[in-house]
Amino acid sequence: MKQYNADTNQSHDKALLRNLSILYKLMLGNIMTPQDLADEYSVSLRTIQRDIKRLREIIPIKKEANFISLEYYDINHIHRKYIADFAVFNGLRSLYPQLDNEIPNIINRETQVAYMIKNQAFEDTTQQYDKFDTIRIAILEHNFLSFCYKNKTRKVKPYKLINIQGIWYLLADENNTLKHFVLTKISNDEICEEKFQIRKDIVEEIAKSNLKWFSNKTFMVKLHIANEAREYFMRKEILANKTIISEGKHGIIVSTQIAFEDEILNLVKAWIPYIQILAPHSLRDKLHTILQEYLAQNI
Structure with missing residues (x-):
């Protein structure tokens, strides 16, 4: 069984807090450059660019010259909603007694010192960004996805990237059977031009969080x-x-x-x-x- 050390957990915590902090700055109407953010958080420019790309999936970030800002903002009505959505998506809904009330404290650097979060082990996927992006696009555009898995070429209908106990999996329909594929074991992933029709029964099965994803028998x-x-x-x-x-x-x-x-x-x-x-x-x-x-x- 693969072991994950405390550095991986700490890295995940810092990344999440950094994303929430950047999100908060944008909601306040700040106009910033990616390099300014990289210097402030002591990370690489590439890391900040990845953060911004992920945030753009949930908020309307615009880029003019080398500056980023929100297309629009309303501090009283928008910023908490987006931050809460981002936090819930990352599994923080039940971490705090009242998530909405704790958001300002979580993302404020002066009040962050009151908290320390030790997550269960997370798989280190920092080198998997391109693969994430390829699979995400295939899922959203309903394109077939081809890749190599366990020394075999696969062609599947991708439905969901899902994290179970710190491990990322791709849930996909292969030959009319819903299967799971460990993300780190996927290689040579490519989006096919061919499209597929979403099956409602598979969507419902995934929504139920059913163990049948992983095996036909329990x-x-x-x-x-x-x-x-x-x-x-x-x-x-x-x-x-x-x-x-x-x-x-x-x-x-x-x-x-x-x-x-x-x-x-x-x-x-x-x-x-x-x-x-x-x-x-x-x-x-x-x-x-x-x-x-x-x-x-x-x-």
């Missing part, structure tokens, strides 16, 4: 979560569709539906000894084998 796993980990798992949505079966003196027993064994194996390995696999027995035995092999190699 199966139930039963876990015992010790009291030491119970609060964390109840507070955060770590297990999708979890159901509490019973509660006892030493912990709780829950069930959940998964598409791949690694979803649970990696989770349990990270929380040993506070989580135990109760069922299916085959998955529990597989974990035992993995641990025995690890111990044999390291003792």
Whole structure:
């Protein structure tokens, strides 16, 4: 399993706050050059240009000579709406008790010092910008997309770029089957001239956040979560569709539906000894084998 260090999390936090701060400046009617912003935030000009390109997807930024500003603005009616939309899109809706009220504090450099956010690990996609852009255009224009994946050439109908637990995936229709492709494993991506018709049933399936994206079959796993980990798992949505079966003196027993064994194996390995696999027995035995092999190699 790929490991992501704290620098990746910190980089993501800084990028998000930088984008929110730039957005706030624009909403105030400031006229700036990309180089001024690069100097202010101590990042490269290319990084700021990428920030501006992303922001232009949600607000009307105009460029005259080398200066950027908003096509129009109304500080009392527009700026919070756009900033809130941007923050919600980036998964911050439930991070703060009242997002709308916290926005000025989040993006103001003087009041930012009151906060520290440690995100779960995010995949480092800083080198994937061109690929993001190509796939985004194909999705929006309803063009077929071709690429190489696992040493095989694919031609798909792209529907959505989606981030699940820090990993980016492309959801696409390949031969009338909705499949997922890990973004970093896609190469030689090209937009085809051929167009495709959007299928309503696929759009609805994606909207349901259904695990069938990742596999045609899901199966139930039963876990015992010790009291030491119970609060964390109840507070955060770590297990999708979890159901509490019973509660006892030493912990709780829950069930959940998964598409791949690694979803649970990696989770349990990270929380040993506070989580135990109760069922299916085959998955529990597989974990035992993995641990025995690890111990044999390291003792």
